[in-house]
Amino acid sequence: MTANPLLEAMEVDRLSSLISSLADVQSRLQQLRHAPPSLLKSSMPFSTPSIRKDFQQLKELTDTVxxxxxxxxxxxxASSEKADKSDLNRNGRREMRKRRRPPSPESPQPYIPYDKRGPSLFPVLDDGLPPLQAEGLVDYIREFNQTHSSKLHIWTRIRGSTQLGNPAVVRFTIRDVLVCYITMAYSHKDPVLVTESVTAFGPREKKSPHSQSGFIVYQSxxxxxxxxxxxxxRVSFQSLMNPMCAYEGIFIDRCTSCERVLSAEGHVPPVVRMWLEADKDSDKGRWEPRHAGCPQT
Ligand SMILES: [Zn+2]
Structure with missing residues (x-):
């Protein structure tokens, strides 16, 4: 212990200034814990003023540290903690706080695949069908068009060409209701048609299969x-056609949840087709219309 009171006072001053700079770093770090995780994840970290502000704060804190x-x-x-033989972790409150703190957004999070899908939204029964392959598409379309009011056509970039492209694009039309372009991939090794995307348009919209409808209803x-x-x-093309055909009444069907045609919010027709298995009221399952915002159970 030093006997010089002046030196002691200076040491106390130095320590209290060190403590206050650490307290400042800690409080700024706590503040940044509330910054959205997008700060570190987003490919466009400078996209909004608030993200820009968070990013600036993160940079300033890094410089301070x-x-x-x-x-x-x-x-x-660190050296003071090492020299201190008392067990700091025995402090109950500190332990509690440690346990209660939620994982911080900055910590690397476990990888969660984007593909966190629930059970298939298609009927289980359909799974037994041999999925349509590229070479069977033309015959399938011919038969489909003879037995359905909605129509299928192979779409090609070059007018008049009959060559099936890869990816193959098929146009599905419900007259005066909608046009959908269904894009499907296949290969020699795996000739099964796998649907990559379906894009819906208004019946009179003249747009390319890879663009987007100008109407909210077709976008949703x-x-x-x-x-x-x-x-x-990997749902089969045949299974996909079942709910697609169920869109025939999209502008007149009532949502089976709220019993309205247009949703109360947004005034959009029921764009969801939900499969209901056969029950005591019906011997066959059915696709029920629902609004996207109404309960899906
Ligand atoms: Zn509804």
Missing amino acids: RSDSVQDALRTA LSQQIARMLQSNP
């Missing part, structure tokens, strides 16, 4: 079909 004064404080704290219809495909990425 690297500064001599904070590095000095951290070193002093495309989203809904994408959701279905995500639930069963």
Whole structure:
């Protein structure tokens, strides 16, 4: 122990300044914990003013932590903790706080695949069908067009060409209701047609299969079909056609949940087709119309 009161006072001053710079770093770090995880994940971190602000704060904090004064404080704290033989972790409150704190957004999170799909939104029964292959498409379309009011056509980039492209694009039309372009991939090794995307348009919209409808209803219809495909990425073309045909009454069908044609919010018709298995009221299962925002059970 030093006997010089002046030196003692200076040491106390130095320590309290170190503690206050560490406390400042800690409070700024806590603040940044509330920044959205997109700060680190987004490919466009500068896209919004609030992200820009968070990013700036993160940069400033990094500079502060690297500064001599904070590095000095951290070193002093580390050696002081090492020299201190008392068990700091025995402090109950500190332990509690440690346990209660939710995982911080900055910590690397376990990888969660995007593909977190639930069960297939297609009927289980359909799974028994041999899925349509590229070479069977023309015959399938011919038969489909003879037995359905909606129609299928092979779409090609070059007018008049009959060559099936790869990916193959098929146009599905319900007269005066909608046009959908169904894009399917296949290969020599795996000739099964796998639907990659379905894009819906208004019956009189003249747009390419790879663009987007100008109408909300067709945009949300495309989203809904994408959701279905995500639930069963290798669903057969035949199975996909069942809910597609069920869109015939999209502008007159009532949602079976809220019993309205147009949703109360957004005034969009029921774009969801939900499969209900046969029950005591019906001997066959059916596709029920629902709004995207209404309960899906
Ligand atoms: Zn509804």
